[in-house]
Amino acid sequence: AAGVIQSPRHLIKEKRETATLKCYPIPRHDTVYWYQQGPGQDPQFLISFYEKMQSDKGSIPDRFSAQQFSDYHSELNMSSLELGDSALYFCASSLWPRGQNTEAFFGQGTRLTVV
Amino acid sequence: ELKVEQNPLFLSMQEGKNYTIYCNYSTTSDRLYWYRQDPGKSLESLFVLLSNGAVKQEGRLMASLDTKARLSTLHITAAVHDLSATYFCAVYNNNDMRFGAGTRLTVKP
Numbered sequence: 001a002a003g004v005i006q007s008p009r010h011l012i013k014e015k016r017e018t019a020t021l022k023c024y025p026i027p028r029h030d031t032v033y034w035y036q037q038g039p040g041q042d043p044q045f046l047i048s049f050y051e052k053m054q055s056d057k058g059s060i061p062d063r064f065s066a067q068q069f070s071d072y073h074s075e076l077n078m079s080s081l082e083l084g085d086s087a088l089y090f091c092a093s094s095l096w097p098r099g100q101n102t103e104a105f106f107g108q109g110t111r112l113t114v115v
Numbered sequence: 116e117l118k119v120e121q122n123p124l125f126l127s128m129q130e131g132k133n134y135t136i137y138c139n140y141s142t143t144s145d146r147l148y149w150y151r152q153d154p155g156k157s158l159e160s161l162f163v164l165l166s167n168g169a170v171k172q173e174g175r176l177m178a179s180l181d182t183k184a185r186l187s188t189l190h191i192t193a194a195v196h197d198l199s200a201t202y203f204c205a206v207y208n209n210n211d212m213r214f215g216a217g218t219r220l221t222v223k224p
Contacts, residue, residue, distance in 0.1 A: 033211060042203060042214040043158070056210035090157065092212075102146055102165065104212060106158040 002027055004093050004107035012113045013081050021076040021110045025093030031055070032074040033104065034066060035090040043090060049074055050096050081114045088112075117142045117208045121215035128194045128222050136189040136218045138204035146207040147187045149178050151200045152217070158203065161189075194222045 005024040013019050025032050031050045035043035036059075045058035049068035060066070063081075068074045072093075078085060088111050094104040118141040128134055138147070146165050150158040162171045164180035164187060171178050175198065177190045187204055201219045205212040 035214075042216045045211045045213060048211045050210065058211060088155075092158075102207075103160055103163050104148065105160060106150075108157045 004091055004105050006089075006091050006107035006110050008110060009108060010111045010113075012115060014115055015081055015083060017081050017114075018077065018079045019081060019112060021078070021089050021091075021112070023074045023076070023091030023093070023107060025072050025074070025091075026105060029093035029095055030072060031094045031096050031104075032068055032072070033092040033094075034060075034074070034076050035092065037088040037090060037109075039087075046076070078112075083114050086112060086114045117144075117206060117213050119204060119206050119213050119215040121204055121218050123218060124216055126218055126220045128191070128220065130195055130222055130224055131193050133193065134191050136191075136202055136204075136220075138187040138189070138206075138215055140185050140187075140206045140213075142208060143182070143185075144206045144208050145182075147180055148205040148207070148212060149176075149187070149189055150203045150205060152203060153200050161202075191220075194220075196222050196224065198222050 007022045033048040034046040037043045046060040048056045052068045066076045088109045090109045092104045092106045120139045149161040162178040167182040169180045175192045180187045201217045203217045205214045
Protein backbone atom coordinates (compact mmCIF):
# COMPACT_ATOMS: atom_id res chain seq x y z
CA ALA A 1 0.00 0.00 0.00
CA ALA A 2 1.18 3.51 -0.75
CA GLY A 3 2.64 5.36 2.19
CA VAL A 4 3.54 8.96 2.90
CA ILE A 5 6.45 9.98 0.71
CA GLN A 6 8.89 12.66 1.77
CA SER A 7 11.71 14.13 -0.24
CA PRO A 8 14.52 14.52 -0.02
CA ARG A 9 15.49 11.96 2.61
CA HIS A 10 18.65 13.83 3.50
CA LEU A 11 19.60 17.46 3.00
CA ILE A 12 22.69 19.41 3.93
CA LYS A 13 22.54 23.18 3.81
CA GLU A 14 24.70 26.03 4.97
CA LYS A 15 23.61 28.69 7.43
CA ARG A 16 21.39 31.37 5.91
CA GLU A 17 20.48 29.17 2.96
CA THR A 18 16.96 28.06 2.13
CA ALA A 19 15.48 24.58 1.95
CA THR A 20 12.26 23.11 0.64
CA LEU A 21 10.92 19.83 1.96
CA LYS A 22 8.18 17.98 0.15
CA CYS A 23 5.49 15.64 1.39
CA TYR A 24 3.18 13.47 -0.69
CA PRO A 25 0.34 12.13 1.45
CA ILE A 26 -1.35 8.78 1.15
CA PRO A 27 -3.83 8.90 -1.76
CA ARG A 28 -7.20 10.34 -0.70
CA HIS A 29 -5.82 11.75 2.53
CA ASP A 30 -6.82 15.38 2.82
CA THR A 31 -4.90 16.40 5.94
CA VAL A 32 -1.17 16.91 6.31
CA TYR A 33 0.84 17.60 9.46
CA TRP A 34 4.45 18.71 9.74
CA TYR A 35 6.66 17.90 12.73
CA GLN A 36 10.22 18.68 13.72
CA GLN A 37 12.14 16.18 15.84
CA GLY A 38 15.48 17.04 17.36
CA PRO A 39 17.88 14.32 18.59
CA GLY A 40 16.35 12.49 21.55
CA GLN A 41 13.30 14.76 21.48
CA ASP A 42 9.63 14.18 20.86
CA PRO A 43 8.13 15.40 17.60
CA GLN A 44 7.17 19.07 17.82
CA PHE A 45 4.14 20.13 15.83
CA LEU A 46 4.82 22.82 13.25
CA ILE A 47 1.74 23.23 11.10
CA SER A 48 -1.17 21.34 9.57
CA PHE A 49 -3.36 21.66 6.50
CA TYR A 50 -6.80 20.42 5.60
CA GLU A 51 -8.11 20.75 2.06
CA LYS A 52 -5.30 23.16 1.15
CA MET A 53 -6.08 25.50 4.04
CA GLN A 54 -3.95 25.88 7.12
CA SER A 55 -5.83 24.21 9.94
CA ASP A 56 -3.50 24.74 12.88
CA LYS A 57 -0.16 26.27 13.66
CA GLY A 58 2.31 25.19 16.29
CA SER A 59 5.86 26.19 17.04
CA ILE A 60 6.78 27.07 13.49
CA PRO A 61 9.35 29.88 13.20
CA ASP A 62 8.45 32.90 11.10
CA ARG A 63 11.35 31.93 8.81
CA PHE A 64 9.39 28.84 7.81
CA SER A 65 6.29 28.70 5.67
CA ALA A 66 4.26 25.88 4.26
CA GLN A 67 1.41 25.23 1.92
CA GLN A 68 -0.71 22.41 0.60
CA PHE A 69 -1.36 22.21 -3.11
CA SER A 70 -4.36 21.13 -5.16
CA ASP A 71 -2.99 17.57 -5.41
CA TYR A 72 -2.71 17.57 -1.57
CA HIS A 73 1.04 17.42 -1.50
CA SER A 74 2.64 19.86 0.87
CA GLU A 75 5.90 21.79 0.95
CA LEU A 76 7.73 23.22 3.93
CA ASN A 77 9.90 26.18 2.99
CA MET A 78 12.67 27.11 5.36
CA SER A 79 14.69 30.29 4.94
CA SER A 80 17.66 31.86 6.71
CA LEU A 81 18.58 28.44 8.04
CA GLU A 82 20.22 28.26 11.45
CA LEU A 83 22.31 25.51 13.01
CA GLY A 84 19.43 24.81 15.40
CA ASP A 85 17.18 23.89 12.48
CA SER A 86 19.11 20.64 12.07
CA ALA A 87 16.56 17.93 12.82
CA LEU A 88 14.37 15.23 11.39
CA TYR A 89 11.31 16.69 9.72
CA PHE A 90 8.32 14.41 9.51
CA CYS A 91 5.18 14.74 7.55
CA ALA A 92 2.06 12.79 8.44
CA SER A 93 -1.19 12.42 6.58
CA SER A 94 -4.69 11.35 7.47
CA LEU A 95 -8.25 11.77 6.47
CA TRP A 96 -9.74 14.71 8.34
CA PRO A 97 -10.41 13.17 11.76
CA ARG A 98 -14.10 12.42 11.77
CA GLY A 99 -15.69 9.28 13.06
CA GLN A 100 -13.50 6.26 12.61
CA ASN A 101 -11.37 7.67 9.77
CA THR A 102 -8.63 8.94 11.90
CA GLU A 103 -5.35 7.05 11.71
CA ALA A 104 -2.38 9.26 10.87
CA PHE A 105 0.61 7.81 9.06
CA PHE A 106 4.08 9.25 9.04
CA GLY A 107 6.58 9.50 6.23
CA GLN A 108 10.17 8.39 6.57
CA GLY A 109 11.28 11.91 7.35
CA THR A 110 13.82 14.33 5.93
CA ARG A 111 17.03 14.67 7.87
CA LEU A 112 18.17 18.27 7.54
CA THR A 113 21.69 19.17 8.57
CA VAL A 114 22.67 22.83 8.65
CA VAL A 115 26.41 23.46 8.66
CA GLU B 116 -2.60 24.70 26.11
CA LEU B 117 -2.62 20.94 25.79
CA LYS B 118 0.11 19.17 27.73
CA VAL B 119 0.88 15.49 27.24
CA GLU B 120 2.97 13.73 29.87
CA GLN B 121 4.38 10.25 29.61
CA ASN B 122 6.03 8.21 32.25
CA PRO B 123 8.38 6.65 32.68
CA LEU B 124 10.71 8.32 30.18
CA PHE B 125 13.16 5.44 30.34
CA LEU B 126 12.30 1.83 31.00
CA SER B 127 14.64 -1.11 31.19
CA MET B 128 12.89 -4.45 31.33
CA GLN B 129 13.88 -8.05 31.39
CA GLU B 130 12.47 -10.38 28.81
CA GLY B 131 9.30 -12.06 29.97
CA LYS B 132 8.28 -9.29 32.35
CA ASN B 133 5.21 -7.07 32.22
CA TYR B 134 5.08 -3.32 32.48
CA THR B 135 2.84 -0.32 31.81
CA ILE B 136 3.57 3.05 30.23
CA TYR B 137 1.30 5.93 31.23
CA CYS B 138 0.14 8.91 29.21
CA ASN B 139 -1.69 11.80 30.88
CA TYR B 140 -3.07 14.79 29.03
CA SER B 141 -4.46 18.08 30.20
CA THR B 142 -7.51 18.88 28.06
CA THR B 143 -10.40 16.93 26.66
CA SER B 144 -9.76 15.02 23.47
CA ASP B 145 -11.68 12.46 21.50
CA ARG B 146 -8.75 10.49 20.20
CA LEU B 147 -5.38 9.28 21.36
CA TYR B 148 -2.61 7.61 19.38
CA TRP B 149 0.27 5.37 20.28
CA TYR B 150 3.34 5.24 18.03
CA ARG B 151 6.56 3.28 18.04
CA GLN B 152 9.82 4.75 16.82
CA ASP B 153 13.09 2.90 16.23
CA PRO B 154 16.28 4.99 16.29
CA GLY B 155 16.55 7.21 13.23
CA LYS B 156 13.33 5.82 11.81
CA SER B 157 9.82 7.08 11.30
CA LEU B 158 6.88 6.71 13.63
CA GLU B 159 4.88 3.53 13.24
CA SER B 160 1.23 3.69 14.18
CA LEU B 161 0.30 1.16 16.85
CA PHE B 162 -3.14 2.12 18.13
CA VAL B 163 -5.83 4.75 17.78
CA LEU B 164 -8.22 5.02 20.72
CA LEU B 165 -11.43 6.90 20.12
CA SER B 166 -13.69 6.53 23.11
CA ASN B 167 -13.76 6.20 26.85
CA GLY B 168 -13.02 2.66 27.88
CA ALA B 169 -11.53 1.74 24.51
CA VAL B 170 -9.10 -1.14 24.68
CA LYS B 171 -7.04 -2.43 21.77
CA GLN B 172 -4.53 -5.25 21.67
CA GLU B 173 -1.91 -6.26 19.16
CA GLY B 174 0.45 -9.05 20.09
CA ARG B 175 2.16 -8.25 23.38
CA LEU B 176 0.89 -4.67 23.47
CA MET B 177 -2.44 -3.51 24.83
CA ALA B 178 -3.61 0.09 24.97
CA SER B 179 -6.52 1.57 26.88
CA LEU B 180 -8.12 4.97 27.25
CA ASP B 181 -9.93 6.62 30.14
CA THR B 182 -11.15 9.98 28.88
CA LYS B 183 -12.56 10.99 32.25
CA ALA B 184 -9.17 10.59 33.92
CA ARG B 185 -7.43 11.84 30.74
CA LEU B 186 -5.20 8.82 30.92
CA SER B 187 -4.07 6.20 28.47
CA THR B 188 -1.94 3.18 29.23
CA LEU B 189 0.21 0.97 27.05
CA HIS B 190 0.70 -2.41 28.69
CA ILE B 191 3.51 -4.71 27.66
CA THR B 192 3.09 -8.40 28.36
CA ALA B 193 6.00 -10.82 28.49
CA ALA B 194 8.42 -8.41 26.86
CA VAL B 195 10.75 -9.59 24.12
CA HIS B 196 13.89 -7.91 22.80
CA ASP B 197 12.32 -6.73 19.56
CA LEU B 198 9.96 -4.49 21.52
CA SER B 199 12.93 -2.25 22.34
CA ALA B 200 12.09 1.17 20.87
CA THR B 201 10.72 4.54 21.88
CA TYR B 202 6.98 4.67 22.39
CA PHE B 203 5.07 7.92 22.00
CA CYS B 204 1.52 8.77 22.85
CA ALA B 205 -0.08 11.63 20.95
CA VAL B 206 -3.32 13.42 21.70
CA TYR B 207 -5.48 14.95 19.01
CA ASN B 208 -6.60 18.47 19.82
CA ASN B 209 -7.58 21.41 17.61
CA ASN B 210 -6.49 19.96 14.29
CA ASP B 211 -3.15 18.52 15.32
CA MET B 212 -1.54 15.75 17.33
CA ARG B 213 0.59 16.72 20.32
CA PHE B 214 3.15 14.21 21.44
CA GLY B 215 4.38 13.13 24.83
CA ALA B 216 8.10 13.06 25.49
CA GLY B 217 8.31 9.38 24.68
CA THR B 218 9.28 6.31 26.68
CA ARG B 219 12.55 4.73 25.67
CA LEU B 220 12.10 1.02 26.28
CA THR B 221 15.01 -1.39 26.45
CA VAL B 222 14.29 -5.08 26.84
CA LYS B 223 17.23 -7.11 28.10
CA PRO B 224 17.69 -10.88 27.91
